[in-house]
Amino acid sequence: MNVRAVDLIREDCLSGLEGRSEQLSPLRGDTVVITGGTGFTGTWLAEMIAALNDQYSFGTKLILISRSTDHFKSTRPHLANRADITLVKSDVRYMVELPKETNWVIHAAANPDNRFHSTNPIEAMAIISDGTFAVLKAVDRCGDFKMFLNLSSGLIYGSQPLEVERISEHYAGAPSCGSVSSVYAEAKRFAETLCAAARSQARIPLVTARPFAFIGPYQSMDTPWAINNFIRDALNGSAIRVHGDGQTVRSYMYPSDMAYWYLRILTGGSSGLTYNVGNPEGITLQNLALMIAGHFTPSPEIRLHTAAGAAKTRFVPEVAMAVNELGLAQKVSMPQAIERTIRWNKA
Amino acid sequence: MKYVLVSDPSLRDGNHAIQHQLSEEQIAAYCRAADAAGVPIVEVGHGNGLGASSLQLGESKTPDDRALRVARENLKTTKLGIHVIPGFATIEKDLKHAIDIGVDVIRVAAHVTEADLTQRHIDFARSKNKTVFGVLMMSHMASPELLAEQAKKMESYGAEGFIFMDSAGHYLPSDVTERVVALKRELSIAIGFHAHNNLGMAIANSVAAVEAGASMLDGCARGFGAGAGNAQLEVLVAVLHRMGYETGIDLYKILDAADLAEKELMSVVPTIKSTSVVSGLAGVFSGFMKPVDRIAKQFNLDARDIFFELGRRKIIAGQEDIIIEVATELAKRTQTAPVQARSV
Numbered sequence: 001m002n003v004r005a006v007d008l009i010r011e012d013c014l015s016g017l018e019g020r021s022e023q024l025s026p027l028r029g030d031t032v033v034i035t036g037g038t039g040f041t042g043t044w045l046a047e048m049i050a051a052l053n054d055q056y057s058f059g060t061k062l063i064l065i066s067r068s069t070d071h072f073k074s075t076r077p078h079l080a081n082r083a084d085i086t087l088v089k090s091d092v093r094y095m096v097e098l099p100k101e102t103n104w105v106i107h108a109a110a111n112p113d114n115r116f117h118s119t120n121p122i123e124a125m126a127i128i129s130d131g132t133f134a135v136l137k138a139v140d141r142c143g144d145f146k147m148f149l150n151l152s153s154g155l156i157y158g159s160q161p162l163e164v165e166r167i168s169e170h171y172a173g174a175p176s177c178g179s180v181s182s183v184y185a186e187a188k189r190f191a192e193t194l195c196a197a198a199r200s201q202a203r204i205p206l207v208t209a210r211p212f213a214f215i216g217p218y219q220s221m222d223t224p225w226a227i228n229n230f231i232r233d234a235l236n237g238s239a240i241r242v243h244g245d246g247q248t249v250r251s252y253m254y255p256s257d258m259a260y261w262y263l264r265i266l267t268g269g270s271s272g273l274t275y276n277v278g279n280p281e282g283i284t285l286q287n288l289a290l291m292i293a294g295h296f297t298p299s300p301e302i303r304l305h306t307a308a309g310a311a312k313t314r315f316v317p318e319v320a321m322a323v324n325e326l327g328l329a330q331k332v333s334m335p336q337a338i339e340r341t342i343r344w345n346k347a
Numbered sequence: 348m349k350y351v352l353v354s355d356p357s358l359r360d361g362n363h364a365i366q367h368q369l370s371e372e373q374i375a376a377y378c379r380a381a382d383a384a385g386v387p388i389v390e391v392g393h394g395n396g397l398g399a400s401s402l403q404l405g406e407s408k409t410p411d412d413r414a415l416r417v418a419r420e421n422l423k424t425t426k427l428g429i430h431v432i433p434g435f436a437t438i439e440k441d442l443k444h445a446i447d448i449g450v451d452v453i454r455v456a457a458h459v460t461e462a463d464l465t466q467r468h469i470d471f472a473r474s475k476n477k478t479v480f481g482v483l484m485m486s487h488m489a490s491p492e493l494l495a496e497q498a499k500k501m502e503s504y505g506a507e508g509f510i511f512m513d514s515a516g517h518y519l520p521s522d523v524t525e526r527v528v529a530l531k532r533e534l535s536i537a538i539g540f541h542a543h544n545n546l547g548m549a550i551a552n553s554v555a556a557v558e559a560g561a562s563m564l565d566g567c568a569r570g571f572g573a574g575a576g577n578a579q580l581e582v583l584v585a586v587l588h589r590m591g592y593e594t595g596i597d598l599y600k601i602l603d604a605a606d607l608a609e610k611e612l613m614s615v616v617p618t619i620k621s622t623s624v625v626s627g628l629a630g631v632f633s634g635f636m637k638p639v640d641r642i643a644k645q646f647n648l649d650a651r652d653i654f655f656e657l658g659r660r661k662i663i664a665g666q667e668d669i670i671i672e673v674a675t676e677l678a679k680r681t682q683t684a685p686v687q688a689r690s691v
Binding site: 241 | 462463466470473474476478496499500503504505507533534535536537
């Protein structure tokens with residue numbers, strides 16, 4: 001990763017914190033542990049806390065727990081070599097204790113890649129279920145513990161009906177529990193209930209976030225998700241290919257907003273509550289393709305109906321809980337998110 | 348009007364029927380005819396797909412490189428497709444080269460329970476911005492639920508459409524309907540069906556597939572394909588048009604293409620021979636027809652007995668070596684007892 005790419009992310013973090021950093025002041029001088037700390041989410045949280053320390057002198061210590069610390073050291077040295085970041089190589093499922101100074105935990109350990117869920121469904125479920133169990137047990141032994149943020153998933157609502165514009169936290173849908181394709185969502189549901197049990201029985205202060213979809217730096221453009229492939233194909237100078245009629249609706253949040261929202265929910269969220277995290281403004285895949293194409297000269301061709309009969313789907317959150325209770329807002333619009341993602345991938 | 352995407356694997360599946368002996372001239376002539384008819388996709392290659400030409404499976408008269416180049420030169424609007432079975436086709440040696448030649452549609456195939464094997468090939472083809480469909484062969488060997496589960500894996504790997512093959516020509520229309528319904532429950536990508544005609548059901552099964560919600564069908568000119576052949580393309584198009592489906596294919600010109608195929612590509616038009624009926628009932632891959640007939644003669648056995656034994660052992664494409672093993676065992680048995688007539 002070159003200096004330009006690192007600088008772009010720091011710009012994003014500082015811009016994301018501008019005018020609202022003090023809302024995260026409970027983190028000052030404290031220790032935050034992130035499980036799954038070297039993935040997309042963990043890396044963005046590390047960037048944000050590093051920015052808080054450098055720009056706002058938060059003095060927050062960060063411990064990233066992951067199986068992939070070696071890879072992180074080689075690909076993210078600007079984070080791995082910082083004095084305020086400690087890497088702990090461990091499989092979250094087999095973790096017995098957390099550092100005794102731990103005040104805050106963000107539990108992000110899970111693999112969201114649906115290719116992995118298909119090929120290793122048992123492993124995918126075990127990482128979430130056994131991992132959550134192990135972390136909750138470890139937290140129970142911490143002395144001055146303040147809050148546990150469980151990162152669940154917007155997928156726990158099951159398929160969003162096309163007529164439901166946005167899914168709120170109270171929506172009662174669920175994935176089909178008899179299907180292998182539900183392993184990730186179903187494991188996340190189990191983890192939420194396990195967290196509720198730990199909050200009740202062990203009195204662990206605990207809040208839940210349900211992430212939807214994101215687009216930004218540190219995401220692999222090869223993951224077979226629509227927006228990633230659209231950007232990859234445009235970067236390669238190829239046509240953007242859209243399944244079906246392009247009327248499937250998605251929404252995407254930029255990761256600097258995501259990271260800020262998670263930290264705000266961690267420090268300001270009420271124990272026992274759940275907050276959707278994502279962009280409430282949906283966009284059709286056809287318009288998304290047009291938006292991406294607009295950043296390239298010559299503009300790539302957009303091909304609709306690359307596969308006849310593709311089903312139309314929708315995945316858009318309602319985020320009124322986060323907005324009304326925590327005063328959260330998105331700073332990066334969808335067009336800006338696309339522009340910044342392309343810029344970073346070109347850097 | 349509802350649209351059905353028709354793919355034409357005459358120059359791939361048809362190769363099974365003539366021991367993979369299609370020539371460059373035949374490929375060129377049929378590509379021109381299919382292109383003129385507006386066939387959306389023509390699939391070209393060895394019967395078992397890219398990289399499969401071998402002593403074991405039969406050597407292609409026209410190597411992959413030449414076959415694809417000739418097809419590419421003769422297809423203007425029709426897309427060029429290939430059938431890719433990981434194991435036969437490698438990414439470095441075969442797939443990259445085929446993409447360089449200019450294939451448009453890559454259909455990555457595996458046995459019905461082995462979708463896991465397709466991830467790398469699907470990943471690679473998607474990364475090259477190609478249209479990628481997942482294909483599961485011998486689909487009758489799995490329950491509808493297992494088929495849907497395996498198809499879901501292909502969707503998660505990035506397949507943009509999914510096709511299930513009745514490689515043995517074993518299905519009845521109700522079997523197809525049941526599978527499309529299960530697939531629709533599980534997938535959000537397009538669903539397709541590839542029929543074989545062992546029990547005379549290829550067109551009826553294809554109709555059942557679209558009526559249940561499939562939007563992609565395969566058909567071969569005069570049914571030119573393995574064993575008893577595939578759904579007969581020109582009949583399929585006529586039936587779909589009569590049912591009110593749009594295919595983008597010109598009926599007169601596809602009839603002309605079929606006439607040309609009969610004259611130029613095949614020595615014998617596929618018919619449902621006795622062994623085809625037996626292989627359909629036994630659920631054995633239609634491509635086994637020629638080797639089984641040959642080996643049955645060699646061992647002085649009834650080919651039907653070989654088919655039922657292969658079916659009992661659940662043999663799949665690529666296991667052609669087993670035919671000789673089965674024939675040897677049957678021959679030993681017949682030395683002490685005559686072959687019993689089979690009933691089903």
